[in-house]
Amino acid sequence: MITGLDYYKDKWNIVSEDAIKPGLDAIQQALKELGHPEKEQHFIHIAGTNGKGSTAAFIAAILMEHGKKVGNFFSPAIEDVHDQIQIDRQPVTGEDFDVAFEQLSKINTPLTDFELLTAAAFLIFNKTKTDYAIIEAGMGGRFDSTNVIDPLISVIPSIGLEHTNFLGETIEEIAWHKAGIIKKDKPAAIGDLPEAADKVIRTTAEKMKAQLTKSKGLFEGALQLKGEHQKANANLAYITTKKLLEFQFKDQLAINGLRKTRMPFRFEEVFPDVIFDGAHNEASIDALIRTVKETYPNREIHVVMGLLKDKDHVKILEKLETISDHFTFLDFDNDRALPAKTLFSKSDSNVKTIQNDYDILPVTSKKEVTIVTGSLYLLAILRKQNYSMFELYRPD
Template identity: 35%
Template sequence: MNYSETLDYLFSRLPMYQRVGPAAYKNNLDNTLQLDNFYGNPHRHFKTIHVAGTNGKGSVSHMLAAILQSAGYKTGLYTSPHLKDFRERIRIDGKMIPENEVVNWVENYKVNDELQKIEPSFFELTVAMAFDYFANEKVDIAIVEVGLGGRLDSTNIITPEVSIITNIGLDHTALLGDSLEAIAKEKAGIIKNKIPVVIGTTQNETQQVFTEKAGELYAPLYFADREYSVRYAMNDFDGNQLLAVEKNGKQIYRHLKLDLKGAYQQKNLPAVLKTLEFLKTKGWGISQENIETGLAEVSKLTGLLGRWQVLDVNPRIVCDTAHNADGLTEIVKQLEQTPYKKLHVVFGMVNDKEPEKILKLLPQNAAYYFTKANIPRALDENVLAKYAAGFGLKGQAFSDVNDAYNEAKKSAGKDDFIFVGGSTFIVAEIL
């Protein structure tokens, strides 16, 4: 197989949650454990940090990877989903796994599976590939982002240096539970015996869940936002955020530069800083300069895409992968703080979300371009437009994402603002 044929095998032959939804979700770790055992338990050959949460886990993972890279450590990074290229999911020091490595690994798996008969999902196989690649390349540490939930996620076979749970929101409720407490219990499944756990955001509904689980496992528990306070100071010439940071009321940074431009990153940073504290106590050599360099160059060092990413100016065009109520609440807050003459929104959703909870958050004083990503799980653009009309959101429907995007660009003046989002897959097609 060549690389294109290999991707076709991965995307078409294996159940993939991002494309088909809950039908691809496995409610046990049997396949993961079998695959891991077959490849010689590669996850035991490198250190890890495990990152779960409803929103922010990707940004936290990339920030940590950038800082560790700046400190000179060979750093693996496993994230999902990808936006432009499958290989974004598996990186070492910011470089994607080579195409030939993907091809050879999948061919080897197909031969061996004739004997094993494991029949994994797309995600199970991708995790096995990542862990095997990281072990073979002898990474010093890997930042491993949970795919879905935590307790039953394929990544949850590792025993990390630190476990991180960024926050809890109502997402994937059909699989994880229909309350914050129920979802928190699933996310808390990554907490391990005596391993420190960092909670990014203190929430009344979930605090007790984490406290009890950590207590059962004698895991030191820390709520990062109780120790670290982050606020916006100003933007530099390039639009990067300069943030003021306090720890326990004492200023530790006056102008900490962060090249991720979304205001919501201020909520993600405490979990990063608290995690670095633990790593330093365990002997990891991470200097103040490493932290400052890593945060100032996250996108450059790790290749992060789709987080309040500026695509153009005059008109200013921004895309963001936020796709649930909590994430889009933060997006709307930033839109309200952004100057423009008129707002244009290219918007699509997947069909297993509850559109009412999201559409009611969106601004009515905008021109909408409703559309549908090219995946089976996408919500029909005409259905979306009909739902949206009930919330006073007016616009046109387009069956193709790029048609919607091009119409928005054609309609927008140089002082207008175009936002693209609602679904990771809408952003992926634009990028």
């Protein structure tokens, strides 16, 4: 479910399916009908298990510091469909969507919602004449609808187990899907990957004659995005843009961009002692736990969470229970949401509750730091419901 998409579908009488259908045939045919807008852009393509959005935001910030006009296609939405497509890190307007959807209303090829939005992004980036467009794969890479582009560089921040019902149950299988974004004779940049995944990526790069650069270090400067994993994402963005811009690249401009970068739901303090973090799989939960320990070593932690059904909720709970004995589980409006009662039944915490009303954040004690995590869809709902309260708070 893409919040706000139905408004434009209804307005322009477009029918698309709210489903996941890996494969490129439909999107390729639709883009042909549209005159191939995907062939008129300078793209950076990003696929990976975690770190895609943050890395994309870092790259955008560096390019903007260099005076470039930058498009971003993110997944999923933070508040609604408008912020999935951004120009210079600002959500596009309803007018931009209307222009794109008017064109989309004239094609004959049936699409899924995500394919429709992907095509809209290409049309909007063409209309706004971006210098670079950073495209985040929705799921996997090889058969994701975004993989119709010929990027200047492909980027893979991380690989772990995810979407196993679609991508396979081993790291090697999932890495094969991510490796599908690597293009012949075009460079690729990768983060610190598991050995099995690294081998698959390197093998693919060799076959495609793609020059592969690996980011091995951490950005050493101060960042607004907290955690060691964000320093790794920042370093990957640095080497990516350096490869991309070549002689135009200015080190100080890159550093300035990295330091300015903000990203919703990445250990974001939305209110005093209330942190939103979109960790939703084992690897990102591990990163969240490390950041909690670094940032709040002597504070009690209250975890508020909701997950989608396809996540390994038992392992995620086990990990979070190493930092907290107080949990609140939330039901939220999404067809793929895991019932809060399931999380409640599997939790071994001493203090646990279910809350169905998310108009008010469940902050219960001044002694505790509340970490709200799990599904990005849940965080988006909470952000929307508590928007006025969040807008009054602006941390340094």
